[in-house]
Amino acid sequence: MASCEDSDNNMNEGASDSNPNPSHGTSSINDNDSNNVNVNGKCNCIKSQCVKLYCQCLSAGNFCNDNCSCKNCLNKEANKDRVKQIKKEIQSRDPHAFEPKVIVDQVERNRKGCICRKSKCKTGYCSCFSFKVGCYPHCQCQNCMNTYGVKSSSSGSKEQEHVNDSNNGSKNMEIMDNGGSSSQSNHPPVYDNSANQLSENPDARADDELGNSNVNNVPMPMPSNQVASPYYDFAVHQDHVDAPYYYQPLTTVQIQSSRNIFTEQQSTNLFGDPNWQGQSSFLRTNPPFYYDNNVAEPSSVPRIQSSQQYQPNQSHGFHQQVEASLGRMALQHSFLRSSQQPNNGDATNMQLHLHPHLHGRWPSPPPIDDYEEND
DNA sequence: GAGTTTGAAACT
DNA sequence: CAGTTTCAAACTC
Structure with a gap:
């Protein structure tokens, strides 16, 4: 009777550290975090084979992991194709299931x-x-x-x-x-690089008409370093963060690194950012971007979660831009930095929401000097 | 740790 | 689609 102890997989995390919240030691995420649904980061499924929404891991978009005590688990990396199909079936019943x-x-x-x-x-x-x-x-x-x-x-x-x-x-x-x-702001985040503030944009109005809104008043980081090709609208949301945000551009290597994360779900220091001390095991795409030969296709509602313990002077976020080009999508990332009360033991979740609306172009980015630090 | 309770998911 | 069954987590002891 195989349990998940032989599985080191996570659908989105690929984390070798099976504890989704290492700073909590043996305590559950429940203590301070209300993670999406799998508040314990593990499951104990016996009959469902972890391929039904009864399974908290699956429901949270994860593969089962070492902490699970499930039996006859099919929710493993090795079965990713089957799991993918199962998830599609579940989504056919409930498109919002994940x-x-x-x-x-x-x-x-x-x-x-x-x-x-x-x-x-x-x-x-x-x-x-x-x-x-x-x-x-x-x-x-x-x-x-x-x-x-x-x-x-x-x-x-x-x-x-x-x-x-x-x-x-x-x-x-x-x-x-x-x-x-x-x-708060109910406009999709459209960046005015010159003022580093949200700006009026016809696309934003178009989104309003479609009911898309960003109510979190989180200014979007500037796209990393160049004018992007036509893009999909998106938003990143953080809770418990009201501090200013500070941005830094990404290098090509970092962008490529991020692609690897999302492509292979590798457990690696996020984007190679030395300030990032969270673990990519907290990153989830759920439903993920489906990659095929490095071509990303957003599933129903792409999202990214990040949950990590806040620490002062620490980069703890990112934003993501999805570009569309010739029917293919690529990802760009840049960091989102924020000051935060130190040692509050809080966790942050960030949410990326893609609006399936193709827009024009990002405005020209500001000079690098415009990026500030305030840690 | 075993048994019970509960509500979500799945099924009919 | 309403009612029933199955399931696993939460809870109690």
Whole structure:
């Protein structure tokens, strides 16, 4: 009865360090992180062979790993083609199956909501609670007592009483099309290189019309070092970060390195950045870009997650631009830097969301001198 | 660690 | 698509 102990694979991580959160030692991500769904970074599946959404690893977009105690596991790198097919089948039932479970419109919420009857949404049985988010009008729960926010009784109201600000937790967040406004920017991030600020852009308006929005007020880093070819819109979102962002361009080698990561899911220091101390094992593409001979095809909703312990003076982010050229896609990355309160033990999740809208060109990048450091 | 409870996923 | 079954995690003891 093979368990996953013989597997060192991770669909997206390829991490030899099977602990998804090494700084936590034996504790689960649960302690501080609310990772997408696989809060323990492992599973114990017995009957599902880890190829159904019952499996937290699969649900989180991961291969099972050394920590898993699953039996007859098929969710392994060696079966990646089969897993890929299985995931497609699952997505045929639920196109959002592998999308982030926690989304943000005006507040964070569990995308699917919950239908708790007995748990009163105040235990781990409740998916909303387990994600450390409040319940929402679309939840079908009964007697909701979710300490992160009780379901509003008024479906027309988006009031949500957040009892717990959960600032020490983090969620995977994705800015989903919500068609609604936000107190923050609701424009897709379009960079004005001259001012290093968001700028008006016809494409942005076009996105607005399509309901795409960026409500997280996270200014997008400048594309690394050159005018890109036509690009896909995207957004990166971080929680618990309100500090200014500082950017640095990438070198060609780093870009190529990042390609390797996404192509081969190698466990390697992210982009070779000496400031990056997180592990690529925290990086996920879920659903990933599907690479075929180094040609990336975005699956339904590409996303990237990163979760690492904050440390001062540490680069902890990135952004990604997806370029389209002759029907092929390539990736460009540059780092996103941020100052943050040191030693807060927090984890950050970043979310990349691609809008399937082909745009024009990035504006010309600013001089390198415009990139600042503020660590 | 075994057994129970729970709600999501899968199935009919 | 509503009801039922299966499943694995959360929970209790």
